[in-house]
Amino acid sequence: MGNIPDVIIHKHDVVIVGAGGAGLRAALEASKVVNTAVITQVFPTRSHTVSAQGGIAATLGNMEPDNWLWHMFDTVKGSDYLGDQDAIEFMCRMAPEIVIELEHMGMPFSRIENGKIFQRRFGGHTREFGKDAIQRTCAAADRTGHAMLHTLYEQCVKNQVIFYNEFFAIDLIMNEDHVVGVLAWDIVNGGFHIFHAKATMFATGGYGRCYKTTSNAHICTGDGLGITLRAGLPVEDLEFVQFHPTGIYGVGNLITEGARGEGGYLINKDGERFMKRYAPTVMDLASRDVVSRAIAEEIRNGRGCGPKGDYVLLKLDHIGANVINERLPGIWELTYVFAGIDCTKEPIPVVPTCHYCMGGIPTNYYAEVVVGNMEQPETPVKGFYAAGECACVSIHGANRLGSNSLLDIMVFGKVGGQKMAEFAESLPEHVPLPENPGKDGIERVIGLLNSTGKERMGPIWEELKESMDYNCSVFRTEETLVKQKAIINELWKRFQNIGIDDKSRVYNLDLVETLELENMLTYSKAIVEGALARTESRGAHYRDDYPKRDDVNWLKHTLAYLEEDGSIRLDYKPVRLKPLTVPPFEPKERVY
Numbered sequence: 001m002g003n004i005p006d007v008i009i010h011k012h013d014v015v016i017v018g019a020g021g022a023g024l025r026a027a028l029e030a031s032k033v034v035n036t037a038v039i040t041q042v043f044p045t046r047s048h049t050v051s052a053q054g055g056i057a058a059t060l061g062n063m064e065p066d067n068w069l070w071h072m073f074d075t076v077k078g079s080d081y082l083g084d085q086d087a088i089e090f091m092c093r094m095a096p097e098i099v100i101e102l103e104h105m106g107m108p109f110s111r112i113e114n115g116k117i118f119q120r121r122f123g124g125h126t127r128e129f130g131k132d133a134i135q136r137t138c139a140a141a142d143r144t145g146h147a148m149l150h151t152l153y154e155q156c157v158k159n160q161v162i163f164y165n166e167f168f169a170i171d172l173i174m175n176e177d178h179v180v181g182v183l184a185w186d187i188v189n190g191g192f193h194i195f196h197a198k199a200t201m202f203a204t205g206g207y208g209r210c211y212k213t214t215s216n217a218h219i220c221t222g223d224g225l226g227i228t229l230r231a232g233l234p235v236e237d238l239e240f241v242q243f244h245p246t247g248i249y250g251v252g253n254l255i256t257e258g259a260r261g262e263g264g265y266l267i268n269k270d271g272e273r274f275m276k277r278y279a280p281t282v283m284d285l286a287s288r289d290v291v292s293r294a295i296a297e298e299i300r301n302g303r304g305c306g307p308k309g310d311y312v313l314l315k316l317d318h319i320g321a322n323v324i325n326e327r328l329p330g331i332w333e334l335t336y337v338f339a340g341i342d343c344t345k346e347p348i349p350v351v352p353t354c355h356y357c358m359g360g361i362p363t364n365y366y367a368e369v370v371v372g373n374m375e376q377p378e379t380p381v382k383g384f385y386a387a388g389e390c391a392c393v394s395i396h397g398a399n400r401l402g403s404n405s406l407l408d409i410m411v412f413g414k415v416g417g418q419k420m421a422e423f424a425e426s427l428p429e430h431v432p433l434p435e436n437p438g439k440d441g442i443e444r445v446i447g448l449l450n451s452t453g454k455e456r457m458g459p460i461w462e463e464l465k466e467s468m469d470y471n472c473s474v475f476r477t478e479e480t481l482v483k484q485k486a487i488i489n490e491l492w493k494r495f496q497n498i499g500i501d502d503k504s505r506v507y508n509l510d511l512v513e514t515l516e517l518e519n520m521l522t523y524s525k526a527i528v529e530g531a532l533a534r535t536e537s538r539g540a541h542y543r544d545d546y547p548k549r550d551d552v553n554w555l556k557h558t559l560a561y562l563e564e565d566g567s568i569r570l571d572y573k574p575v576r577l578k579p580l581t582v583p584p585f586e587p588k589e590r591v592y
């Protein structure tokens with residue numbers, strides 16, 4: 001490829017990077033009002049949302065009485081008090097409306113006999129402020145994300161959203177302090193594209209691929225975070241990485257919590273239902289951090305199964321082949337394909353697997369990206385929005401409850417779409433592009449295509465994943481984190497001497513994956529620095545050397561900035577502990 005690239009410029013009112021649930025829900029809303037485009041690395045219905053299994057939480061009360069205040073209580077408690085309570089209230093109150101809207105769009109939910117949406121139990125969701133587990137999670141069998149994503153894509157096509165499929169976002173474009181679009185690479189044909197927008201949203205999904213054992217799809221490389229850091233903006237609470245208790249041993253694929261919701265339970269090598277020792281009331285349906293640590297404890301204390309004693313068993317066979325076939329058909333298939341096990345007959349070997357990223361790009365509950373700290377109140381970054389797993393609202397705080405993420409992506413996708421449309425309409429015209437827009441990103445890509453560096457993406461990525469698994473996982477200590485920091489710095493140095501073998505323009509995945517690796521190395525530093533500084537245990541962040549939660553010093557959000565020399569600077573901001581409305585008040589009857 002030549003040295004001087006053609007750069008094609010596109011102009012839209014709203015540009016959304018990412019076509020998962022968050023991106024599509026935002027696009028659907030914005031496209032009702034303004035010209036809206038979506039850029040996505042993979043075809044929209046291949047986004048990771050498609051693999052969400054268990055369901056979406058909403059207090060519909062179809063199976064038993066429920067109200068949003070209990071949902072809010074569970075979410076605040078589940079977040080280990082790090083969640084922002086105004087945002088949590090906002091989400092829980094909107095949940096029933098959001099699910100009914102999906103139903104009216106045609107999403108094929110599972111039904112109960114009276115025709116209403118089926119709801120199942122999920123970890124951490126309770127009635128009457130923790131009294132007992134409740135059936136709150138609305139499901140389409142164990143393929144809820146699949147049903148959701150296809151429904152939304154259909155609606156977006158109907159609304160004439162413009163899709164740029166298989167385009168890879170490289171950098172944010174800013175003019176002074178205003179975000180004016182993104183630079184992207186056309187994966188199919190090669191070449192640079194600039195998307196000039198009045199409002200730009202990141203909905204780029206999670207960052208689990210920097211771990212080796214993970215339930216996340218190959219595209220969950222957290223590009224939005226790497227790009228945000230490079231643009232000089234902060235990321236929030238990255239040290240809170242959720243490990244789902246039940247990944248298939250050896251591969252990491254997820255067995256939904258819905259399996260335990262349907263009556264499945266965990267046993268150790270003695271056949272003991274060990275969760276009764278860790279969470280006597282809700283047992284196997286305790287929140288994910290609790291169950292993951294319990295499994296890790298069993299394994300550490302020699303009660304794991306198998307020749308190496310390094311997994312436990314999830315027993316499902318007792319719930320009956322009928323229930324499994326009707327409610328968990330995808331789980332049957334996954335375990336059969338990936339573990340060679342028929343779960344109607346045998347228990348499934350499981351270990352905790354990296355699953356969800358609580359941290360992300362800081363936003364308020366309008367999905368506006370915000371900056372601020374302990375002294376400075378938050379202010380929005382003009383023209384920049386984020387929603388979904390790449391954002392940190394912060395709903396999930398230190399630990400997300402199962403089925404709250406599909407809800408989060410719907411609620412803040414929708415609100416973000418509305419806010420972007422309002423903002424775009426309020427601007428008479430586009431804020432101009434800066435001089436040489438996307439210059440740095442274009443130079444980096446050309447540099448890679450021309451480079452003769454000796455290092456390769458594969459081995460560096462492999463080392464990053466393995467070491468993150470080892471040093472920055474369910475348990476962390478100062479020693480493992482200091483070690484991990486040194487490893488990432490070393491990998492970062494090696495990355496400066498990287499070369500790629502494929503020099504072509506067309507479908508150059510060598511190039512795309514190298515750009516992904518650059519993003520991963522960038523934000524992995526922020527994960528480790530945040531975890532090292534946080535000398536307490538809270539939610540998914542468990543420091544063996546500081547096993548207690550420390551509200552006096554650490555009831556605050558971490559912010560990480562990328563410095564010019566490649567190091568990370570940490571800052572903090574307060575947790576918003578004040579709900580929108582002040583109790584006591586009567587939860588309203590549902591009107592549907």
Ligand SMILES: Cc1cc2nc3c(=O)[nH]c(=O)nc-3n(C[C@H](O)[C@H](O)[C@H](O)COP(=O)(O)OP(=O)(O)OC[C@H]3O[C@@H](n4cnc5c(N)ncnc54)[C@H](O)[C@@H]3O)c2cc1C
Binds near residue numbers: 019169
């Ligand atoms: C196996 C599994 C099961 C789950 N089950 C549940 C569940 O039952 N209930 C629940 O609430 N949550 C569940 N979750 C979590 C939930 O599914 C996710 O948090 C959520 O779907 C994320 O949606 P999203 O829209 O933010 O991102 P995604 O769906 O991950 O989409 C990201 C989008 O960004 C695009 N993108 C990324 N980088 C770039 C780039 N550089 N350039 C262009 N485009 C880019 C991708 O193409 C994609 O379209 C599950 C997660 C997993 C992994």
